[in-house]
Amino acid sequence: MRYEGERSRRRGHPDEATDRLARGLGWFSIGLGLFELAAARSLTRNLGLDGQEDLVRAYGVREIGTGIGLLAAEDPAPWVWGRVAGDVLDLATLATGLHGRNRRLDNLTIAMAAVAGVTALDVVCAETLRRETRRPLRPLADYRGRTGYPKGIRASHGAARDLDVPRAFRTPDALRPYAA
Incomplete structure (x- = not known):
């Protein structure tokens, strides 16, 4: 049995609204990705x-992957940041059409405004998720005093003097430059 708000607690985010927004962005990504795959020619022509x-x-495949990641992840924050990065790519691609020869400049401007709006929503969601994450940061291990020699460096000197090197580790006779 699932209780109200269980998904938010499971993901480690106390704000259920932000968690719902992240899931909504996941579904939006999947829908947009499917649209980009199915109607790429019409979309590019109209822009x-x-x-x-x-x-x-390719951007459609990226959107679908990001959407699935958002819906499946315990912590959606990295996936929302992935959406932000994708939005920047989308805006850069749209900006290539900002020239006087583009007869669809009005459509392109509207599309850029829409992507900029979604980007702002993605950034707000990602920042809110980042602030709400309850995971405590683990301190980094301090290895400054380690040498890699458990008995000390002095004990390692001469430790391999009596080692009988296995035949498989030796240079084959055919590769030796002269007979020993």
Whole structure:
């Protein structure tokens, strides 16, 4: 039996609204990714980015992967930051169409504003998740006093003098430059 808010507690985030937002962004990513895969040609034509269909399809795969990661992860924060990085790529790709020869400049401007708005939402969600994470940071182990010699460096001197090197470790006769 699942209780209200259990998913938030399981993920380690006390704010259920932010957790729901992250899951919503996951579903949005999957939907957008499917759209980019299915309608890449129409999308690029309407934005004046003809010839970028394969790139848009690749971005669709990225969106689907990020969405699945958001829905499946215990901690969605890294995946939301992945969305932010993807949004920056999307904005950079859209910016390549900002030139006077683009007949669809109005559509492109609207698309850039929409992506910028979603980017702002992604950043707010990622920052909120980062602040809410309850995981305590583990202190880093201090290895400054270690040498790698359990009995000390002096005890290691001469330790291998009487070692009988196995035949498999020796240089084969055919590779020796002269007969010993």
